[in-house]
Amino acid sequence: MGEKLLLTGDEAVARGAWEAGLEFASAYPGTPSTEILENLALYKPDVYAEWAPNEKVALESAIGASLAGVRALAAMKHVGVNVAADPLFTFSYTGVTGGMVLVSADDPGLHSSQNEQDNRNYAQAAKVLMLEPADSAECLAFTKLAFGLSERFDTPVLLRMTTRVCHSKSLVETGERVTVPAVPYEKKIQKYVMTPANARVRRAFLVDRYKDELAFAEKEALEAGINRIEWGTPAEGSERVGVVSAGVAYQYAKEVFGEEASYLKLGITWPMPVETVRDFASKVDKLYVVEEVDPYMEDRIKAAGIDCIGKAVIPEWDELNTDIVRKSVTGEAAATLTSELAPVPRPPALCAGCPHRGLFYALSKRKDIIITGDIGCYTLGSAPPLSAMHTTFCMGGSISTGHGASKALAKSGSDLKIVAVIGDSTFFHTGVNSLMNVTYNSSKIVAVILDNRITAMTGQQENPGTGYTLQGDVAPEIDIPKLVEAIGIKKENIWTVNPLKLDETNAAIDAALAADGPAVVVTKWPCVLKKLTGEDVDRYKALGTKCYVDQELCKNCKICTKTGCVAIYNSDHVEINEEMCTGCTLCAQTCPFDAIKER
Amino acid sequence: MSNTKAILLVGVGGQGTILASKILSEGLVAAGYDVKMSEIHGMSQRGGNVSTQIRYGDKVYSPIVGKGEADVIVSFEVMEALRWVEFLKPGGGYIINDNEIPSVPILMGAAKYPEGILADLSAKARTRIIDANAIAEKLGNKQTQNIVLLGAAIRALSEAGDTALAGIDWDGIIAKNVKEKFVDVNKKALQEGMAAN
CATH class of the missing domain: 3.40.50.970 (Thiamin diphosphate (ThDP)-binding fold, Pyr/PP domains)
Structure with missing residues (x-):
């Protein structure tokens, strides 16, 4: 019987993968994806989970598990997919034996990353089916779904998440684990040895696979609610507003446009179901596309000759939120309190004792x-x-x-x-x-x-x-x-x-x-x-002991503060916060007057 | 949407905001609400500012609290309350831990800790100032300051008309989320927080 739990997106992906009969998972840690494997590890012995030395090794190991016949998953942050891109692009050609899901956790707003790349672009470039969950319930459902789609279409599936989806908790209904028997190994040299001759054959297969996946995205996915339309009830006499959105951006759009607008909420964004968009667009007066970072959907919608408003008003970098979407669309900003006082920034720093x-x-x-x-x-x-x-x-x-x-x-x-x-x-x-x-x-x-x-x-x-x-x-x-x-x-x-x-x-x-x-x-x-x-x-x-400044001996030269230790407070004189101090004695070693002592 | 309520728990990495928000959101789920909670991990843990955002109601969409939207801001540190002032709903309330933690520019002597924050915020919004550290220390476990503040938050939400919260088995949720030997002290901390003036 299903249980209602409050889970993060990462926890829900792990749960969904376990329920789907996952046998093998590998990853290199990277915020915001790390907790997927940490949670999968808890399903021992049902799931074998490991840290790989890097994302390429993680993906290749998952590929190996897939071709050995079991359901497999690799998870990584967005920049990790760059490292794993080499096997990814060719694995797309060979396809799978056991279902294989690659989780890409993107970081709009660069909370903990060196860039803000939008990995939806990888789906098109590597020609892999992509699902974008918008909350934890979808993380669980789409992960389960992804393994089946992977096996049905003979493709790895990209599950594209973002920081807010990974690290936000929302309610999910859990299910039971299904057991998926391993597919007995068969030697398939033409499928799995990508010499140019074999790869050309698989390249042609991708053309047909794309058509099948597109047909699925346009029809079955809509019937199954993976892509869904929510018709609004516009106020009498006002124009019918339609919104195309996916992922967490959909949540912000719902807050801003409310129940009056209609929504085409996409779960599959590659292949992009543009005919579904065209049909939806024909039933509204004005079409918005609300998405984070790149104009990924907007470009494809416009290329199909469908008029829409997207990055002309909504920023194409940084994380979105309800405020930004509202201000972009309506020009309205929320009433707020203000203060004349200014807070001092609080940047992260190396820990005391690091x-x-x-x-x-x-x-x-x-x-x-x-x-x-x-x-x-x-x-x-x-x-x-x-x-x-x-x-x-x-x-x-x-x-x-x-x-x-x-x-x-x-x-x-x-x-x-x-x-x-x-x-x-x-x-x-x-x-x-x-x-x-x-x-x-x-x-x-x-x-x-x-x-x-x-x-x-x-x-x-x-x-x-x-x-x-x-x-x-x-x-x-x-x-x-x-x-x-x-x-x-x-x-x-x-x-x-x-x-x-x-x-x-x-x-x-x-x-x-x-x-x-x-x-x-x-x-x-x-x-x-x-x-x-x-x-x-x-x-x-x-180490255990604490350090303190002997104020009699201290000449206030401040050399110790050049260590940048967060336990040292530099005002008109220097003091050590003994609650934070770990007794590493680094500051004492820098003091020319031996004024820093150990307790 | 319209009946959605929002709470922000803000502070400095390592103050226990995440455990407090976990207990609070589990309580809100037990009360039958749709709940979303969002937090930022990673770089921000290394002594940077941290925030946990909780929104609850009949049906919640965005997991993030917007500007001017927080019914309650629980600040584990004085300057962090100031940092989030734009997020408090006009008419909303502050719970502020009377605890100043200087940030790196202040430690380095490159900036001064702003003076008069509590007076300024108290003049602008309903503000309850609590010395949660002192209360926690009195209970014999300094780590429980987060649960003291949680108690104050639950009381503030109840006073703002959220009658469902009083009936929740908070003790049970605490027992599920902390190690057995710390259950009693955390239960006491919650009571102290609810009672604190």
Whole structure:
């Protein structure tokens, strides 16, 4: 019997996948998608779920599970799909054996991302059927539906979510799990070996598949309520307004246009059912298209010769909300209270006691280096007062951008040196390939691998270096110094330090910068938020004590505040908030007057 | 839509806004409402400002609270109450924890914590100021400040005419959401919050 639960979209996708008989799931963590796999992991042993080192590996593993005959899922944030795009585009050609769903969690408004790309464009580019849920109930229903569609049309299905769908809770009605027997393996070389000759045949198949999917989107999907029309009751004498929308934008449209307007709410947005739109448009006087980010639907509707109002009034970047949609459409803004006082911004910062702070403090004192950076909590090392990261693009990019910059600097006779900064999980993600390029093509950079024993930014996930899997099994820990040595970094050019010990860290950076050839410094200390395992406690003795400023000795030089520690309060004098202080003693190590003491 | 009510819980990462809003929304579901709740994770957890948005009524569409729409704003920190002032419905009410947490620019000495926030907001809107930290400390568990504030929020919603909330088994929902050894202290915290003036 179904239960009514308040679930996030991520939880509902996990539930829906479990109900659909999912057997295999893989992902690399990425906000706002991370909780899908974390929740799927709880369905052990029904579902096998794992963290992959990156999104490409996650998708390829799910592809393997599908062709071995079971229902499989891969989940990732929008930029993760870039990493996984290579297998995706060709998997679209081969199609599936067991149903396969790829979840893309987009982040309009860049709450926790480096860009705002609209992954609906991938559906058309890779020619994969796309579903867009608008709340948790649809997350559950569409996930279940997606596996069936995947098997019916022989295609991977893209389930496109956004931050507000992933992280908003709404009511869902749960169901039971169905058991889907594994399809016995059959060798199908023409289907699964994409040599040009075979791929041409599959390419032709895509043309027919598209026609079938389009027919489904236009007719069956409408009958089944996957796409649906809600007719409004316009006030007498007023024009009939119609709204085409999908995903969370539909919710904002409903708030703004109310019950007077009519809605074509699309669940399938690739193939785009333009004839359904045409028919709907013919029954209204004015047609709006309300969608977040790109004019994805609008472009297709206009290309079909249907008049509509979309991005001419609604912004094509940033997250939408009811206020923005209302103001765009009606020009009306809500009555609000105001204050003459201005709040001071509250940007995120490295935690008190964060081991990364020691490294960035050490780097911040050096003028002759370019610090190429990567994606993780440690990207906050770019913020003042540390300001010790000068570039960040994508996962794993620090070492390779550093390599290219170092070659260019050497060629132009510059004395600047490169320090590439990358987290443990990010190094395993794609940084390791970049380091191969450094040794193979011999650039003289220093790669600092920030090994905080966990994937921290996305909320403490295990990775190939932590010794545990997603579902709690013990795993071998990748030995980073051994790995980089195998890649070709000379043993004498590898240092492992505790980054909260400034002397040790500075000495290693000095030596690494002076080294003959590329060098690696591993800063090894657990994330201050990490729930320490038994081994951790043995290896990393808990600090425990607190620091305080001896006001008698303090000369108010403020050097300690340059660490950017959030437990240090700098007003007319300097104080330490002992509730936040973890006793890492970094500030004490910077004090020239020994005025910071341990309790 | 028209009968939809909105609550914002705002604060600083790590203050327990998420647990408080989870308990509140489960209670609202038990009272038979359609409920949507939205929160932002990720980068904002690292000491940045956090918000949880709850909308409930017969049928709720948007999961996000619009400007001028919040019936109640529960602010776990003084400056955060100011940050969200435009979201309070004219005639709506504030519950503000009397707790100032300086943000990074203030810690660095690059900005000053604004003075007179409580007086300013009290003059503009119905405002109940609660020292939830002191109450929680008195109960012997500082972490329960979030549940003290939740108690105050439930009382404010009840006083605003939401009679369904009084009949909800809040203790039962707390028991479902916190570790067994912390159930009693959280139940007490809720009572204290409901009673606080």
